[in-house]
Amino acid sequence: MRAMILAAGRGNRMRPLTDNQPKPLLPIAGKPLLAYHLEKLAQARVNEVVINHAWHGEQIENFVGDGSRWGLQVSFSAEPEGGLETAGGIIKALPLLGDEPFWVINGDIWTDWDYRDLPTQLETEQLAHLIMVKNPAHHPEGDFALENGLLVNDGSERKTFSGIGLYRKELLEPYPQGKQPLKTFFDRAINQSRLAASYWEGHWTDVGTPERLHQLNQQLEK
Incomplete structure (x- = not known):
C-alpha cells in the first residue's frame, strides 16, 4: 500500500509560527505533526510514502530522511514556490504513487483515528473514498452531504x-499540469455518483491557526 502526505502548503494562517518552518513540523504534544502521520501509516502496514513540499522543504527532508526510522520507504515530490494546490500536487507525484489506489492525507490535520481502519479497496465504479467528520466550529456549513455511502x-x-x-x-484525469484545486475533481465525481465516503466521529482537528494548535496541545497534555 502506498500513501501520500500533503505538506506543501505555505501555512499563512499559522504565521508567524510558519515563517521559518513548514506547518507539518509544528510540534503537537512535543512531537512534529508529520511524525504522527508517519507512525500511523507504518502501523497500517503502508510500505511507501510520498511527501510533497514547497515551503522549507529541506527541513521536511532532513527530518524524515529515507523514512527507515518508521520502517517506511519515503520519497519526496518538490514543488515550485507557492505549491501546486492539492490536485496539482497529487498529479505531479503520480509517477511515484503507482497504478493501484493510494491514500492521501493532509499533513496539517491531527486525529486519534487508527489508520489501520482506513479502506484499502474501491468498488469498480468508485474513484475515491473520503473520510468525513463532524463540522468544526470554524466550518459549520460542512463540505458535502453523505447519503447511502x-x-x-x-x-x-x-x-x-x-x-x-x-x-x-x-x-484526476486528464491529469492537467500546474496549480489545480481538488474540489473540481470531487465535484465531477459526485455528479457521476462515483465518490464514496464514510463518517467518523472521533477526535479530529484541522491545525490551521495558532489558536487551534494551542487548543490541541492543551487537550493532549491534560
Whole structure:
C-alpha cells in the first residue's frame, strides 16, 4: 500500500509560527505533526510514502530522511514556490504513487483515528473514498452531504472532509499540469455518483491557526 502526505502548503494562517518552518513540523504534544502521520501509516502496514513540499522543504527532508526510522520507504515530490494546490500536487507525484489506489492525507490535520481502519479497496465504479467528520466550529456549513455511502452536493446533513481518503489515480484525469484545486475533481465525481465516503466521529482537528494548535496541545497534555 502506498500513501501520500500533503505538506506543501505555505501555512499563512499559522504565521508567524510558519515563517521559518513548514506547518507539518509544528510540534503537537512535543512531537512534529508529520511524525504522527508517519507512525500511523507504518502501523497500517503502508510500505511507501510520498511527501510533497514547497515551503522549507529541506527541513521536511532532513527530518524524515529515507523514512527507515518508521520502517517506511519515503520519497519526496518538490514543488515550485507557492505549491501546486492539492490536485496539482497529487498529479505531479503520480509517477511515484503507482497504478493501484493510494491514500492521501493532509499533513496539517491531527486525529486519534487508527489508520489501520482506513479502506484499502474501491468498488469498480468508485474513484475515491473520503473520510468525513463532524463540522468544526470554524466550518459549520460542512463540505458535502453523505447519503447511502456516496457524497452528494445537495443534502441537509452536510459533513466536513477530513483530509483523509483513498484515491484512484483516474479521479484526476486528464491529469492537467500546474496549480489545480481538488474540489473540481470531487465535484465531477459526485455528479457521476462515483465518490464514496464514510463518517467518523472521533477526535479530529484541522491545525490551521495558532489558536487551534494551542487548543490541541492543551487537550493532549491534560
